[in-house]
Amino acid sequence: MTTIAKAAQAGTYSFGGRSVARLGYGAMQLAGPGVFGPPRDPDAARAVLREAVALGVNHIDTSDFYGPHVTNQLIREALHPYRDDLLIVTKIGARRGADASWLPAFSKTELEQAVHDNLRNLGLDVLDVVNLRAMFDVHGPAEGSLEEALTTLAGLRQRGLIRHIGLSNVTPRQVADAQRIVPIACVQNQYNLAHRGDDALIDSLAEQGIPYVPFFPLGGFTPLQSDALSTVAAQLEATPMQVALAWLLQRAPNLLLIPGTSSVTHLRENLAAADLALPADALAALDGIADPIRAA
Numbered sequence: 350m351t352t353i354a355k356a357a358q359a360g361t362y363s364f365g366g367r368s369v370a371r372l373g374y375g376a377m378q379l380a381g382p383g384v385f386g387p388p389r390d391p392d393a394a395r396a397v398l399r400e401a402v403a404l405g406v407n408h409i410d411t412s413d414f415y416g417p418h419v420t421n422q423l424i425r426e427a428l429h430p431y432r433d434d435l436l437i438v439t440k441i442g443a444r445r446g447a448d449a450s451w452l453p454a455f456s457k458t459e460l461e462q463a464v465h466d467n468l469r470n471l472g473l474d475v476l477d478v479v480n481l482r483a484m485f486d487v488h489g490p491a492e493g494s495l496e497e498a499l500t501t502l503a504g505l506r507q508r509g510l511i512r513h514i515g516l517s518n519v520t521p522r523q524v525a526d527a528q529r530i531v532p533i534a535c536v537q538n539q540y541n542l543a544h545r546g547d548d549a550l551i552d553s554l555a556e557q558g559i560p561y562v563p564f565f566p567l568g569g570f571t572p573l574q575s576d577a578l579s580t581v582a583a584q585l586e587a588t589p590m591q592v593a594l595a596w597l598l599q600r601a602p603n604l605l606l607i608p609g610t611s612s613v614t615h616l617r618e619n620l621a622a623a624d625l626a627l628p629a630d631a632l633a634a635l636d637g638i639a640d641p642i643r644a645a
């Protein structure tokens with residue numbers, strides 16, 4: 350399974366008023382180590398972005414707090430002027446400390462500044478989709494009111510600076526509460542073969558036609574490792590990462606994938622997962638991988 354595939358071979362889904370390929374790309378890995386500072390090889394980073402778009406990716410996930418500013422600037426340098434069909438999704442609500450820490454940035458002033466930073470660094474007049482990244486607990490969803498921040502974002506939307514608003518790192522209750530304030534275009538939470546706490550939320554969003562964008566689809570900073578995954582991959586003559594992506598693609602039609610990589614070789618490998626069909630016995634083996642504690 351190393352052939353080059355077009356992103357749309359995995360199918361498309363309606364997102365932000367566009368039809369996007371279900372296999373997209375997450376730009377976080379393009380910043381320097383620890384998502385802080387510039388990459389060692391900016392030319393290589395720009396090459397990954399250009400190859401993604403050349404292979405049909407039309408959904409790129411980013412944030413101005415990656416670097417900070419670095420991934421957005423690389424996206425602009427590599428891809429501006431943007432193709433009409435390219436949906437760039439960014440997120441706000443956090444900032445980086447001088448020590449590379451991830452800190453909340455939820456005040457009205459910080460949110461407005463973040464939107465202007467994204468517009469400037471991406472070279473855009475309006476942002477297609479802005480996810481509000483909840484920071485009550487940096488490591489996972491935690492209850493807390495998003496009302497004030499969403500009201501600020503709704504105001505920016507009315508001023509024409511944002512087209513669509515999404516949520517990230519949120520609980521099902523926060524999603525329901527948010528939908529009473531403003532239309533929610535997507536939810537971006539951690540979800541993968543081994544981390545399935547959002548199963549019910551995914552199904553509820555699928556019924557509403559709302560995209561769910563799993564972050565860390567390959568396990569994030571520590572890519573997924575499991576004997577069952579390796580065995581299935583060997584049987585299907587695919588790589589474990591391709592199997593992990595194919596499992597997500599079959600999980601629900603509203604799952605839009607944004608695997609991250611700093612490597613053109615890995616990018617091509619990941620997009621080739623669009624061609625991978627998982628037979629019933631492989632699905633059964635993969636379904637057994639979930640971490641029972643996190644999924645509870």
Ligand SMILES: NC(=O)c1ccc[n+]([C@@H]2O[C@H](COP(=O)([O-])OP(=O)(O)OC[C@H]3O[C@@H](n4cnc5c(N)ncnc54)[C@H](OP(=O)(O)O)[C@@H]3O)[C@@H](O)[C@H]2O)c1
Pocket residue numbers: 374375376377378410411440482517518537538563564565566567568569570572590591607608609610611612614615616618619
């Ligand atoms: N909303 C949020 O709070 C949040 C949090 C985290 C991430 N995100 C978004 O989600 C996107 C995806 O998450 P992620 O990039 O952190 O994690 P990921 O996609 O789960 O995994 C990325 C890691 O897997 C490696 N990798 C990728 N393809 C591979 C392959 N074919 N073979 C072997 N290793 C491979 C990458 O290394 P190489 O560079 O060497 O390929 C990198 O270390 C991010 O880019 C970002 O846009 C959002």
